[in-house]
Amino acid sequence: MIDLAIIxxxxxxxxxxxxxTRREVxxxxxxxxxxxxxxxxxxxxxxxxxxxxxxxxxxxxxxINYRANIWALKHIGASHIVAIAAVGxxxxxxxxxxxxxxxxxxxxxxGRDHTYxxxxxxxxxxxxxxxxxxxxxxxxxxxxxxxxxxxVVSHGVYGATQGPRLETAxxxxxxxxxxxxxxxxxxxxxxxLARELGLDYACCAVVANWAAGKGDGPILMKEMEAHIERxxxxxxxxxxxLTETLRR
Ligand code: HPA
Numbered sequence: 381m382i383d384l385a386i387i388x389x390x391x392x393x394x395x396x397x398x399x400x401t402r403r404e405v406x407x408x409x410x411x412x413x414x415x416x417x418x419x420x421x422x423x424x425x426x427x428x429x430x431x432x433x434x435x436x437x438x439x440x441x442x443x444i445n446y447r448a449n450i451w452a453l454k455h456i457g458a459s460h461i462v463a464i465a466a467v468g469x470x471x472x473x474x475x476x477x478x479x480x481x482x483x484x485x486x487x488x489x490x491g492r493d494h495t496y497x498x499x500x501x502x503x504x505x506x507x508x509x510x511x512x513x514x515x516x517x518x519x520x521x522x523x524x525x526x527x528x529x530x531x532v533v534s535h536g537v538y539g540a541t542q543g544p545r546l547e548t549a550x551x552x553x554x555x556x557x558x559x560x561x562x563x564x565x566x567x568x569x570x571x572x573l574a575r576e577l578g579l580d581y582a583c584c585a586v587v588a589n590w591a592a593g594k595g596d597g598p599i600l601m602k603e604m605e606a607h608i609e610r611x612x613x614x615x616x617x618x619x620x621x622l623t624e625t626l627r628r
Pocket of ligand 1 (some may be wrong): 468469588589
């Protein structure tokens with residue numbers, strides 16, 4: 381029985397606080413997941429951890445086998461997923477260092493294997509994706525953040541871009557016009573695949589930088605890393621409370 385599955389993003393490829401009891405390589409009909417799944421206990425609850433960029437952070441966003449990752453988590457019995465992601469800030473409240481729990485997505489990715497519903501179908505299948513994240517998990521994240529005294533922005537429109545390059549300033553202007561307040565490279569198709577498999581999935585995003593053209597000067601990797609590192613400490617506190625209070 382897995383109480384919570386966590387997908388780690390950039391800056392969170394190892395979950396050092398997790399007391400790992402075993403690791404398992406899962407073979408899926410869609411190929412290999414990004415890494416073996418680490419099982420362990422965290423605050424006396426059973427937690428599974430999967431780093432989406434691989435254990436050594438070597439898999440770029442457009443090469444991640446999202447289908448294998450989500451299938452593997454379903455296969456091991458996870459029903460609730462919290463996906464950690466580093467993002468750029470577009471909206472004025474999304475300054476570097478902010479943690480946001482987005483509630484909407486716009487997908488700008490292309491050429492990624494983005495559905496389980498394409499071969500050997502009895503019937504063409506469409507999923508409802510009006511509200512892409514699990515509101516239940518989102519509200520539990522927001523409540524956990526409050527108890528952990530971790531300030532979070534409790535909404536956000538995640539624009540998922542292809543990467544691995546960052547965006548141009550004009551692309552960000554266009555995304556802002558579309559309503560995006562955050563930009564990241566891994567939110568899709570991961571979120572939709574979780575919905576296709578009926579998993580309760582929400583995202584906890586740490587803003588690493590002002591998106592292109594929103595800050596002064598170029599986006600510096602060193603600054604991004606520093607914001608991600610500091611953000612991750614707060615995310616761990618938040619996850620700690622979430623794990624303790626998780627309602628299943
Ligand atoms: N754009 C896309 N993805 C990102 C960014 C960004 O500015 N920062 C962190 N992930």
